[in-house]
Amino acid sequence: MSLLRSSILVGLGAAASRVLGFVRDILFAQVLGAGPVADAFLAAFRLPNLVRRITGEGGLNPALVPTLSRLDPGEAARVSGDVVSAFALALLALTALVEIGAGLLAFLLAPGLRDDGTLALVALYTRLGFPMVLGVTLSSVAAALLNLRGHYRATAVAPLVVNAGLIATAVALEAGTALPLADKAAWLAAASSLSGLLQFAIVAAALLGGRRAVSFRRLRWSPFLRGLLLAGVPALVASGAVQLFILAGTQIASFWPAGISWLYYADRVMQLPLGLMAALAASVLLPDLALKHRDGAAHALVAAQNRALELALLMALPACLALVVLSHPIASVLFERGAFTAADADGTARVLASLSLGLPFATAAKVLSQTLFARGSLRATLVAAAAGIAVTAGASLLLGLALDMTGIALGISLGCVAHLLTLVWFLRRIGLWRADDGLLRRVGRITAASAVMGLGLVGATAVLPEVGPVGLAAFCFGGLGLYAAAAALTGALTRDDVALLTKKP
Numbered sequence: 001m002s003l004l005r006s007s008i009l010v011g012l013g014a015a016a017s018r019v020l021g022f023v024r025d026i027l028f029a030q031v032l033g034a035g036p037v038a039d040a041f042l043a044a045f046r047l048p049n050l051v052r053r054i055t056g057e058g059g060l061n062p063a064l065v066p067t068l069s070r071l072d073p074g075e076a077a078r079v080s081g082d083v084v085s086a087f088a089l090a091l092l093a094l095t096a097l098v099e100i101g102a103g104l105l106a107f108l109l110a111p112g113l114r115d116d117g118t119l120a121l122v123a124l125y126t127r128l129g130f131p132m133v134l135g136v137t138l139s140s141v142a143a144a145l146l147n148l149r150g151h152y153r154a155t156a157v158a159p160l161v162v163n164a165g166l167i168a169t170a171v172a173l174e175a176g177t178a179l180p181l182a183d184k185a186a187w188l189a190a191a192s193s194l195s196g197l198l199q200f201a202i203v204a205a206a207l208l209g210g211r212r213a214v215s216f217r218r219l220r221w222s223p224f225l226r227g228l229l230l231a232g233v234p235a236l237v238a239s240g241a242v243q244l245f246i247l248a249g250t251q252i253a254s255f256w257p258a259g260i261s262w263l264y265y266a267d268r269v270m271q272l273p274l275g276l277m278a279a280l281a282a283s284v285l286l287p288d289l290a291l292k293h294r295d296g297a298a299h300a301l302v303a304a305q306n307r308a309l310e311l312a313l314l315m316a317l318p319a320c321l322a323l324v325v326l327s328h329p330i331a332s333v334l335f336e337r338g339a340f341t342a343a344d345a346d347g348t349a350r351v352l353a354s355l356s357l358g359l360p361f362a363t364a365a366k367v368l369s370q371t372l373f374a375r376g377s378l379r380a381t382l383v384a385a386a387a388g389i390a391v392t393a394g395a396s397l398l399l400g401l402a403l404d405m406t407g408i409a410l411g412i413s414l415g416c417v418a419h420l421l422t423l424v425w426f427l428r429r430i431g432l433w434r435a436d437d438g439l440l441r442r443v444g445r446i447t448a449a450s451a452v453m454g455l456g457l458v459g460a461t462a463v464l465p466e467v468g469p470v471g472l473a474a475f476c477f478g479g480l481g482l483y484a485a486a487a488a489l490t491g492a493l494t495r496d497d498v499a500l501l502t503k504k505p
Contacts, residue, residue: 033339044125054240112254135196165195238381358413388419
């Protein structure tokens, strides 16, 4: 299967998941609003949803793909069975620990929530929702094994199940008898766990149905398997760096009223373009880079990295400007209904504008991380993630004291910048970073085309400052059309992009 067909399939699945995620979060806002119950639910939902995002974007692929790709098919199938069994046992143990220690975990997730019953709700929702981690992580392991063999259909469709289940539950809660907000949140937490287990069932059926994809035997704790599992944790941490920045920001935001909710909804909007690039990078770009590294083609690897950066920024730069300019209409149209007030929409818009400034840096870091993953340099990616977390925590605390929630979002964006710069530093040390003339010229053209689009959107919002769903859609499609035209005229979008994607891996 060509990179184009693989990219389209993975991209469509990721895009559909993000669309359903938007619908889910619109319903969350309508059902729960942005008060104490919403903060409690979203604080508890943050951890399992973080794991779901990381694993859904191929977070385990860096630990599995390079290693298993070096084995012959028979041995790879046997080791794959050991991997699934080992992860299942580890996740069952982790879930049991979380169920027992949910109270302490609730305090760690949201230390700023007052103990007036809100922390108890966080603990309850954590117990109900955390089993989702078991399902989505095992699903990610199975998906990585399928992707290694070029099978993408089940892995693209299965992640839709979680959002679809939560949407159905939210609709049922709104249509049914009136329940207290705390009870509605409990039902949503339980539905997330059930949906996560169903997602794993779908991917597992595809994996077991694949010829020689996986072979189970009595679990053997070989040095090979231990090394693979030890690499899994750093891979998850490094792959989910941006999500960990958001988690650090959430802990600080818990000291502000409705801060957790505003940050959550703003993050969900920002994750649409970022999540799409992450899914493509882990599922399609990483295997291609791993093959180039195995063949010792360092020059080809750097060239592929630069071309991938161009494609990533082709999406990320205009998305950044559009989200900054349209932050208020986006927050108002998507979330301002039911229990979600106009004041909540204003707060979410401010956070979204500040958070979106980090989008190009976060997207570029997704690409550069794949090069280190392909080489098996997980320690470097882990250090880069730690640097980003440290900068996020420090900057969010200092800027939050001065600018409230806007400052916390800016601190997260600065964490993305620090993460990217650290990755570049590591790549320079090993001779795998060189911004060639093609990359520099393309970035300049993309910036020019994005500026044209941004100016057009600023003018449109000045003429129509208050818009509804139709107006927002017109802004989005109009901005996209303007950017496409400007990109074509400036040369930001060329035939080489199609040639790169249609090239056989």
